[in-house]
Amino acid sequence: MRRLLGLVLGGTLALTGHATAADPSFWKNEWPATDFSQTSLDSWAEVISGGPGKDGIPALSDPSFLPVAEGRGIDAREPVITVDLDGEAPRAYPIRYLTWHEIVNDRIGDVPVAVTFCPLCNSALTFDRRVAGQELTFGVSGKLRNSDMIMYDRETQSWWQQAIGTGIVGEMTGKTLTSLPSWMESYDDFTARSPDGLVMAEPAWNRAYGRNPYRGYDSSHRPFLYSGEMPPHGIAPLVRVVRVGDRAWPLARLAEAKELREDGVVLSWRAGQASALDSDFIRDGRDVGSVRVRDADGKDLPHDVMFAFAFHAFWPDGIWMLD
Structure with a gap:
Protein backbone atom coordinates (compact mmCIF):
# COMPACT_ATOMS: atom_id res chain seq x y z
CA MET A 1 0.00 0.00 0.00
CA MET A 184 -22.12 13.56 3.30
CA GLU A 185 -22.97 15.28 0.04
CA SER A 186 -21.37 17.63 -2.45
CA TYR A 187 -21.25 21.31 -1.60
CA ASP A 188 -23.21 21.95 -4.80
CA ASP A 189 -26.04 19.69 -3.62
CA PHE A 190 -26.10 21.43 -0.25
CA THR A 191 -26.26 24.94 -1.68
CA ALA A 192 -28.90 23.98 -4.26
CA ARG A 193 -31.19 22.47 -1.65
CA SER A 194 -30.43 24.97 1.12
CA PRO A 195 -29.91 28.44 -0.39
CA ASP A 196 -30.51 29.91 3.07
CA GLY A 197 -28.17 27.43 4.74
CA LEU A 198 -24.91 28.08 6.57
CA VAL A 199 -21.42 26.83 5.77
CA MET A 200 -18.66 26.56 8.33
CA ALA A 201 -16.02 29.26 7.84
CA GLU A 202 -12.35 28.39 7.40
CA PRO A 203 -10.69 27.83 10.80
CA ALA A 204 -7.88 30.13 11.90
CA TRP A 205 -5.24 27.40 11.77
CA ASN A 206 -2.23 27.03 9.50
CA ARG A 207 -3.38 23.96 7.58
CA ALA A 208 -3.41 23.05 3.90
CA TYR A 209 -7.20 23.12 3.67
CA GLY A 210 -8.41 21.49 0.48
CA ARG A 211 -5.41 19.16 0.29
CA ASN A 212 -5.77 15.44 0.94
CA PRO A 213 -2.92 14.07 3.09
CA TYR A 214 -4.17 10.51 2.48
CA ARG A 215 -3.67 10.48 -1.29
CA GLY A 216 -4.78 7.26 -2.93
CA TYR A 217 -5.93 5.69 0.32
CA ASP A 218 -9.35 4.51 -0.84
CA SER A 219 -7.72 2.73 -3.79
CA SER A 220 -5.37 0.75 -1.55
CA HIS A 221 -5.56 -3.00 -1.17
CA ARG A 222 -5.25 -2.99 2.61
CA PRO A 223 -6.34 -0.56 5.33
CA PHE A 224 -3.73 1.41 7.19
CA LEU A 225 -2.88 0.71 10.84
CA TYR A 226 -5.22 -2.29 10.87
CA SER A 227 -4.39 -5.92 11.61
CA GLY A 228 -7.88 -7.32 12.11
CA GLU A 229 -9.95 -9.70 10.06
CA MET A 230 -10.93 -8.71 6.54
CA PRO A 231 -14.56 -8.55 5.41
CA PRO A 232 -16.38 -11.73 4.31
CA HIS A 233 -18.04 -12.54 0.97
CA GLY A 234 -14.95 -11.51 -1.00
CA ILE A 235 -15.66 -7.83 -0.30
CA ALA A 236 -12.59 -5.63 -0.68
CA PRO A 237 -11.69 -3.98 2.65
CA LEU A 238 -11.61 -0.41 1.31
CA VAL A 239 -14.85 -0.32 -0.62
CA ARG A 240 -17.50 1.91 0.85
CA VAL A 241 -20.62 0.49 2.46
CA VAL A 242 -23.70 2.29 3.75
CA ARG A 243 -24.20 1.29 7.38
CA VAL A 244 -27.61 1.61 8.98
CA GLY A 245 -27.58 0.08 12.44
CA ASP A 246 -25.94 -3.33 12.10
CA ARG A 247 -26.62 -3.64 8.36
CA ALA A 248 -24.33 -2.69 5.49
CA TRP A 249 -25.22 -2.10 1.84
CA PRO A 250 -22.27 -2.06 -0.62
CA LEU A 251 -22.15 1.41 -2.13
CA ALA A 252 -21.56 -0.05 -5.60
CA ARG A 253 -24.88 -1.89 -5.39
CA LEU A 254 -26.71 1.28 -4.38
CA ALA A 255 -24.97 3.37 -7.06
CA GLU A 256 -26.12 0.92 -9.73
CA ALA A 257 -29.71 0.83 -8.50
CA LYS A 258 -29.87 4.56 -7.58
CA GLU A 259 -32.50 3.67 -4.98
CA LEU A 260 -33.10 0.67 -2.74
CA ARG A 261 -36.10 0.02 -0.49
CA GLU A 262 -35.32 -2.78 1.92
CA ASP A 263 -36.09 -3.65 5.54
CA GLY A 264 -38.05 -0.43 6.04
CA VAL A 265 -35.17 1.74 4.85
CA VAL A 266 -34.99 3.87 1.70
CA LEU A 267 -31.47 4.46 0.40
CA SER A 268 -30.78 6.79 -2.52
CA TRP A 269 -27.63 7.71 -4.42
CA ARG A 270 -26.76 10.49 -6.81
CA ALA A 271 -23.53 11.33 -8.60
CA GLY A 272 -21.49 14.46 -8.03
CA GLN A 273 -19.49 14.11 -4.79
CA ALA A 274 -15.69 13.85 -4.92
CA SER A 275 -13.86 11.31 -2.79
CA ALA A 276 -11.94 13.02 0.02
CA LEU A 277 -9.32 10.25 0.01
CA ASP A 278 -8.26 10.01 -3.62
CA SER A 279 -6.35 12.87 -5.25
CA ASP A 280 -3.88 15.42 -3.88
CA PHE A 281 -6.66 18.00 -3.87
CA ILE A 282 -10.07 16.90 -2.58
CA ARG A 283 -11.83 18.77 -5.40
CA ASP A 284 -10.14 16.46 -7.94
CA GLY A 285 -11.19 13.21 -6.30
CA ARG A 286 -13.10 10.66 -8.31
CA ASP A 287 -16.87 10.70 -8.10
CA VAL A 288 -18.19 8.48 -5.32
CA GLY A 289 -21.66 10.04 -5.20
CA SER A 290 -23.83 11.12 -2.28
CA VAL A 291 -26.11 8.95 -0.16
CA ARG A 292 -29.32 9.77 1.72
CA VAL A 293 -31.00 7.30 4.07
CA ARG A 294 -34.62 7.74 5.13
CA ASP A 295 -37.40 5.72 6.66
CA ALA A 296 -40.64 4.88 4.85
CA ASP A 297 -42.09 8.26 5.88
CA GLY A 298 -39.20 10.21 4.38
CA LYS A 299 -37.48 11.02 7.69
CA ASP A 300 -33.68 11.12 7.59
CA LEU A 301 -31.99 8.34 9.55
CA PRO A 302 -28.57 8.23 11.20
CA HIS A 303 -26.17 6.24 9.05
CA ASP A 304 -22.56 6.07 7.95
CA VAL A 305 -20.75 5.56 4.65
CA MET A 306 -17.66 3.75 5.87
CA PHE A 307 -15.07 1.29 4.62
CA ALA A 308 -16.05 -2.38 4.62
CA PHE A 309 -13.20 -3.44 6.91
CA ALA A 310 -14.35 -1.01 9.61
CA PHE A 311 -17.92 -2.25 9.45
CA HIS A 312 -16.73 -5.83 9.87
CA ALA A 313 -14.37 -4.86 12.70
CA PHE A 314 -17.07 -3.18 14.80
CA TRP A 315 -20.04 -5.30 13.66
CA PRO A 316 -18.49 -8.77 13.18
CA ASP A 317 -21.97 -10.31 13.27
CA GLY A 318 -23.49 -7.57 11.14
CA ILE A 319 -25.79 -8.21 8.21
CA TRP A 320 -24.42 -7.70 4.69
CA MET A 321 -27.16 -6.51 2.34
CA LEU A 322 -25.86 -8.09 -0.87
CA ASP A 323 -27.58 -8.74 -4.19
Whole structure:
Protein backbone atom coordinates (compact mmCIF):
# COMPACT_ATOMS: atom_id res chain seq x y z
CA MET A 1 0.00 0.00 0.00
CA ARG A 2 1.18 3.48 -0.77
CA ARG A 3 2.85 5.24 2.13
CA LEU A 4 0.47 7.78 3.67
CA LEU A 5 1.67 11.20 4.65
CA GLY A 6 -0.21 13.26 7.20
CA LEU A 7 0.47 16.99 7.38
CA VAL A 8 -1.34 17.10 10.69
CA LEU A 9 1.14 19.19 12.62
CA GLY A 10 1.81 21.85 10.02
CA GLY A 11 4.91 19.96 8.85
CA THR A 12 5.17 16.57 7.21
CA LEU A 13 4.56 13.64 9.55
CA ALA A 14 5.12 10.09 8.31
CA LEU A 15 2.41 7.82 9.68
CA THR A 16 4.58 4.82 10.40
CA GLY A 17 2.11 2.69 12.30
CA HIS A 18 4.45 1.91 15.21
CA ALA A 19 2.29 1.19 18.25
CA THR A 20 2.88 2.98 21.49
CA ALA A 21 3.29 0.46 24.30
CA ALA A 22 -0.17 -0.92 25.11
CA ASP A 23 0.14 -0.27 28.81
CA PRO A 24 -2.01 2.10 30.90
CA SER A 25 0.89 2.73 33.26
CA PHE A 26 2.73 4.29 30.32
CA TRP A 27 -0.32 6.21 29.11
CA LYS A 28 -0.82 7.68 32.60
CA ASN A 29 1.96 10.16 31.79
CA GLU A 30 -0.24 11.70 29.11
CA TRP A 31 -3.62 10.85 30.65
CA PRO A 32 -3.29 11.34 34.42
CA ALA A 33 -7.03 11.97 34.89
CA THR A 34 -8.27 8.95 32.91
CA ASP A 35 -9.63 6.06 34.96
CA PHE A 36 -7.97 3.08 33.28
CA SER A 37 -9.53 0.68 35.79
CA GLN A 38 -12.75 0.98 33.79
CA THR A 39 -12.70 -0.35 30.23
CA SER A 40 -14.68 -2.51 27.82
CA LEU A 41 -11.56 -3.51 25.89
CA ASP A 42 -10.61 -7.19 25.80
CA SER A 43 -6.94 -6.24 25.50
CA TRP A 44 -4.98 -3.00 25.72
CA ALA A 45 -3.16 -4.19 22.60
CA GLU A 46 -6.25 -3.19 20.60
CA VAL A 47 -5.18 0.46 21.02
CA ILE A 48 -2.27 1.88 19.05
CA SER A 49 -0.87 5.32 18.35
CA GLY A 50 -1.87 6.98 15.11
CA GLY A 51 1.22 9.21 15.17
CA PRO A 52 0.16 12.54 16.74
CA GLY A 53 -0.29 12.64 20.49
CA LYS A 54 -3.23 13.94 22.48
CA ASP A 55 -4.66 17.02 20.69
CA GLY A 56 -1.94 16.74 18.04
CA ILE A 57 -4.90 16.85 15.69
CA PRO A 58 -6.76 19.86 17.15
CA ALA A 59 -10.51 19.50 17.46
CA LEU A 60 -12.54 22.66 16.91
CA SER A 61 -15.15 24.29 19.12
CA ASP A 62 -17.74 27.00 18.46
CA PRO A 63 -16.92 27.49 14.76
CA SER A 64 -18.04 30.50 12.76
CA PHE A 65 -20.49 30.19 9.87
CA LEU A 66 -21.26 32.09 6.71
CA PRO A 67 -24.37 32.21 4.53
CA VAL A 68 -23.83 29.93 1.55
CA ALA A 69 -24.02 32.99 -0.72
CA GLU A 70 -20.85 34.27 0.96
CA GLY A 71 -19.00 30.96 0.98
CA ARG A 72 -15.69 31.06 -0.90
CA GLY A 73 -13.05 28.60 -1.92
CA ILE A 74 -15.06 25.38 -1.69
CA ASP A 75 -15.40 23.49 -4.96
CA ALA A 76 -18.88 22.39 -6.01
CA ARG A 77 -17.89 18.69 -5.86
CA GLU A 78 -16.20 18.82 -2.47
CA PRO A 79 -17.87 16.76 0.27
CA VAL A 80 -19.54 18.36 3.27
CA ILE A 81 -21.29 16.85 6.25
CA THR A 82 -24.81 18.23 6.32
CA VAL A 83 -26.70 18.59 9.61
CA ASP A 84 -30.32 19.70 9.27
CA LEU A 85 -32.14 19.85 12.60
CA ASP A 86 -35.79 20.85 12.88
CA GLY A 87 -36.31 24.57 13.23
CA GLU A 88 -32.70 25.48 12.45
CA ALA A 89 -30.88 26.54 9.28
CA PRO A 90 -29.10 23.57 7.68
CA ARG A 91 -25.33 23.58 8.29
CA ALA A 92 -22.53 22.29 6.08
CA TYR A 93 -19.23 21.19 7.63
CA PRO A 94 -16.67 20.89 4.79
CA ILE A 95 -14.49 17.81 4.81
CA ARG A 96 -11.61 20.06 3.70
CA TYR A 97 -11.59 21.24 7.34
CA LEU A 98 -12.56 18.04 9.10
CA THR A 99 -9.72 16.16 7.39
CA TRP A 100 -7.35 18.23 9.53
CA HIS A 101 -9.42 18.55 12.72
CA GLU A 102 -11.64 15.42 12.75
CA ILE A 103 -14.04 16.81 15.38
CA VAL A 104 -16.12 19.99 15.51
CA ASN A 105 -17.89 20.79 18.78
CA ASP A 106 -20.83 23.00 17.88
CA ARG A 107 -24.26 24.01 19.09
CA ILE A 108 -27.27 24.08 16.79
CA GLY A 109 -30.11 25.82 18.55
CA ASP A 110 -30.34 24.13 21.93
CA VAL A 111 -28.55 20.97 20.80
CA PRO A 112 -24.81 20.57 21.48
CA VAL A 113 -23.38 18.47 18.67
CA ALA A 114 -20.08 16.83 17.76
CA VAL A 115 -19.53 16.51 14.01
CA THR A 116 -16.83 13.91 13.43
CA PHE A 117 -14.84 12.47 10.54
CA CYS A 118 -12.29 9.64 10.69
CA PRO A 119 -10.35 9.64 7.39
CA LEU A 120 -8.89 6.16 7.89
CA CYS A 121 -12.39 4.65 8.06
CA ASN A 122 -14.22 7.28 5.97
CA SER A 123 -16.60 7.45 8.91
CA ALA A 124 -18.62 10.68 9.22
CA LEU A 125 -20.96 10.78 12.20
CA THR A 126 -22.76 13.47 14.18
CA PHE A 127 -23.55 13.02 17.87
CA ASP A 128 -25.51 14.81 20.57
CA ARG A 129 -22.86 15.79 23.15
CA ARG A 130 -25.16 15.28 26.12
CA VAL A 131 -24.69 12.08 28.11
CA ALA A 132 -26.59 11.26 31.30
CA GLY A 133 -27.39 14.94 31.82
CA GLN A 134 -23.81 16.10 31.28
CA GLU A 135 -22.63 18.11 28.29
CA LEU A 136 -19.29 16.89 26.96
CA THR A 137 -16.65 18.47 24.73
CA PHE A 138 -14.61 16.16 22.53
CA GLY A 139 -10.98 16.08 21.44
CA VAL A 140 -8.79 13.77 19.37
CA SER A 141 -6.78 11.35 21.51
CA GLY A 142 -4.22 10.40 18.86
CA LYS A 143 -5.07 6.75 19.50
CA LEU A 144 -6.68 4.29 17.08
CA ARG A 145 -8.55 1.04 17.42
CA ASN A 146 -9.30 -0.97 14.28
CA SER A 147 -7.89 2.07 12.42
CA ASP A 148 -10.73 4.19 13.81
CA MET A 149 -10.26 7.40 15.77
CA ILE A 150 -10.54 7.24 19.54
CA MET A 151 -12.04 10.49 20.79
CA TYR A 152 -11.93 11.68 24.38
CA ASP A 153 -14.10 14.01 26.39
CA ARG A 154 -12.43 16.88 28.22
CA GLU A 155 -14.76 16.68 31.21
CA THR A 156 -13.95 13.11 32.38
CA GLN A 157 -10.98 12.29 30.11
CA SER A 158 -12.78 9.12 29.05
CA TRP A 159 -12.04 7.55 25.65
CA TRP A 160 -14.75 7.08 23.05
CA GLN A 161 -14.81 4.98 19.87
CA GLN A 162 -15.88 7.25 17.03
CA ALA A 163 -17.38 4.60 14.72
CA ILE A 164 -19.80 3.35 17.36
CA GLY A 165 -20.12 6.42 19.61
CA THR A 166 -19.44 4.39 22.74
CA GLY A 167 -17.19 4.99 25.76
CA ILE A 168 -14.44 2.36 25.91
CA VAL A 169 -12.09 3.59 28.66
CA GLY A 170 -12.69 5.63 31.80
CA GLU A 171 -15.69 6.88 33.71
CA MET A 172 -17.89 6.88 30.59
CA THR A 173 -17.17 3.24 29.68
CA GLY A 174 -20.34 1.68 28.29
CA LYS A 175 -22.13 4.98 27.74
CA THR A 176 -23.39 5.62 24.22
CA LEU A 177 -23.76 8.93 22.42
CA THR A 178 -27.02 9.61 20.58
CA SER A 179 -26.44 9.67 16.83
CA LEU A 180 -28.10 12.49 14.91
CA PRO A 181 -29.12 12.29 11.25
CA SER A 182 -26.44 13.77 9.01
CA TRP A 183 -25.01 12.88 5.65
CA MET A 184 -22.12 13.56 3.30
CA GLU A 185 -22.97 15.28 0.04
CA SER A 186 -21.37 17.63 -2.45
CA TYR A 187 -21.25 21.31 -1.60
CA ASP A 188 -23.21 21.95 -4.80
CA ASP A 189 -26.04 19.69 -3.62
CA PHE A 190 -26.10 21.43 -0.25
CA THR A 191 -26.26 24.94 -1.68
CA ALA A 192 -28.90 23.98 -4.26
CA ARG A 193 -31.19 22.47 -1.65
CA SER A 194 -30.43 24.97 1.12
CA PRO A 195 -29.91 28.44 -0.39
CA ASP A 196 -30.51 29.91 3.07
CA GLY A 197 -28.17 27.43 4.74
CA LEU A 198 -24.91 28.08 6.57
CA VAL A 199 -21.42 26.83 5.77
CA MET A 200 -18.66 26.56 8.33
CA ALA A 201 -16.02 29.26 7.84
CA GLU A 202 -12.35 28.39 7.40
CA PRO A 203 -10.69 27.83 10.80
CA ALA A 204 -7.88 30.13 11.90
CA TRP A 205 -5.24 27.40 11.77
CA ASN A 206 -2.23 27.03 9.50
CA ARG A 207 -3.38 23.96 7.58
CA ALA A 208 -3.41 23.05 3.90
CA TYR A 209 -7.20 23.12 3.67
CA GLY A 210 -8.41 21.49 0.48
CA ARG A 211 -5.41 19.16 0.29
CA ASN A 212 -5.77 15.44 0.94
CA PRO A 213 -2.92 14.07 3.09
CA TYR A 214 -4.17 10.51 2.48
CA ARG A 215 -3.67 10.48 -1.29
CA GLY A 216 -4.78 7.26 -2.93
CA TYR A 217 -5.93 5.69 0.32
CA ASP A 218 -9.35 4.51 -0.84
CA SER A 219 -7.72 2.73 -3.79
CA SER A 220 -5.37 0.75 -1.55
CA HIS A 221 -5.56 -3.00 -1.17
CA ARG A 222 -5.25 -2.99 2.61
CA PRO A 223 -6.34 -0.56 5.33
CA PHE A 224 -3.73 1.41 7.19
CA LEU A 225 -2.88 0.71 10.84
CA TYR A 226 -5.22 -2.29 10.87
CA SER A 227 -4.39 -5.92 11.61
CA GLY A 228 -7.88 -7.32 12.11
CA GLU A 229 -9.95 -9.70 10.06
CA MET A 230 -10.93 -8.71 6.54
CA PRO A 231 -14.56 -8.55 5.41
CA PRO A 232 -16.38 -11.73 4.31
CA HIS A 233 -18.04 -12.54 0.97
CA GLY A 234 -14.95 -11.51 -1.00
CA ILE A 235 -15.66 -7.83 -0.30
CA ALA A 236 -12.59 -5.63 -0.68
CA PRO A 237 -11.69 -3.98 2.65
CA LEU A 238 -11.61 -0.41 1.31
CA VAL A 239 -14.85 -0.32 -0.62
CA ARG A 240 -17.50 1.91 0.85
CA VAL A 241 -20.62 0.49 2.46
CA VAL A 242 -23.70 2.29 3.75
CA ARG A 243 -24.20 1.29 7.38
CA VAL A 244 -27.61 1.61 8.98
CA GLY A 245 -27.58 0.08 12.44
CA ASP A 246 -25.94 -3.33 12.10
CA ARG A 247 -26.62 -3.64 8.36
CA ALA A 248 -24.33 -2.69 5.49
CA TRP A 249 -25.22 -2.10 1.84
CA PRO A 250 -22.27 -2.06 -0.62
CA LEU A 251 -22.15 1.41 -2.13
CA ALA A 252 -21.56 -0.05 -5.60
CA ARG A 253 -24.88 -1.89 -5.39
CA LEU A 254 -26.71 1.28 -4.38
CA ALA A 255 -24.97 3.37 -7.06
CA GLU A 256 -26.12 0.92 -9.73
CA ALA A 257 -29.71 0.83 -8.50
CA LYS A 258 -29.87 4.56 -7.58
CA GLU A 259 -32.50 3.67 -4.98
CA LEU A 260 -33.10 0.67 -2.74
CA ARG A 261 -36.10 0.02 -0.49
CA GLU A 262 -35.32 -2.78 1.92
CA ASP A 263 -36.09 -3.65 5.54
CA GLY A 264 -38.05 -0.43 6.04
CA VAL A 265 -35.17 1.74 4.85
CA VAL A 266 -34.99 3.87 1.70
CA LEU A 267 -31.47 4.46 0.40
CA SER A 268 -30.78 6.79 -2.52
CA TRP A 269 -27.63 7.71 -4.42
CA ARG A 270 -26.76 10.49 -6.81
CA ALA A 271 -23.53 11.33 -8.60
CA GLY A 272 -21.49 14.46 -8.03
CA GLN A 273 -19.49 14.11 -4.79
CA ALA A 274 -15.69 13.85 -4.92
CA SER A 275 -13.86 11.31 -2.79
CA ALA A 276 -11.94 13.02 0.02
CA LEU A 277 -9.32 10.25 0.01
CA ASP A 278 -8.26 10.01 -3.62
CA SER A 279 -6.35 12.87 -5.25
CA ASP A 280 -3.88 15.42 -3.88
CA PHE A 281 -6.66 18.00 -3.87
CA ILE A 282 -10.07 16.90 -2.58
CA ARG A 283 -11.83 18.77 -5.40
CA ASP A 284 -10.14 16.46 -7.94
CA GLY A 285 -11.19 13.21 -6.30
CA ARG A 286 -13.10 10.66 -8.31
CA ASP A 287 -16.87 10.70 -8.10
CA VAL A 288 -18.19 8.48 -5.32
CA GLY A 289 -21.66 10.04 -5.20
CA SER A 290 -23.83 11.12 -2.28
CA VAL A 291 -26.11 8.95 -0.16
CA ARG A 292 -29.32 9.77 1.72
CA VAL A 293 -31.00 7.30 4.07
CA ARG A 294 -34.62 7.74 5.13
CA ASP A 295 -37.40 5.72 6.66
CA ALA A 296 -40.64 4.88 4.85
CA ASP A 297 -42.09 8.26 5.88
CA GLY A 298 -39.20 10.21 4.38
CA LYS A 299 -37.48 11.02 7.69
CA ASP A 300 -33.68 11.12 7.59
CA LEU A 301 -31.99 8.34 9.55
CA PRO A 302 -28.57 8.23 11.20
CA HIS A 303 -26.17 6.24 9.05
CA ASP A 304 -22.56 6.07 7.95
CA VAL A 305 -20.75 5.56 4.65
CA MET A 306 -17.66 3.75 5.87
CA PHE A 307 -15.07 1.29 4.62
CA ALA A 308 -16.05 -2.38 4.62
CA PHE A 309 -13.20 -3.44 6.91
CA ALA A 310 -14.35 -1.01 9.61
CA PHE A 311 -17.92 -2.25 9.45
CA HIS A 312 -16.73 -5.83 9.87
CA ALA A 313 -14.37 -4.86 12.70
CA PHE A 314 -17.07 -3.18 14.80
CA TRP A 315 -20.04 -5.30 13.66
CA PRO A 316 -18.49 -8.77 13.18
CA ASP A 317 -21.97 -10.31 13.27
CA GLY A 318 -23.49 -7.57 11.14
CA ILE A 319 -25.79 -8.21 8.21
CA TRP A 320 -24.42 -7.70 4.69
CA MET A 321 -27.16 -6.51 2.34
CA LEU A 322 -25.86 -8.09 -0.87
CA ASP A 323 -27.58 -8.74 -4.19
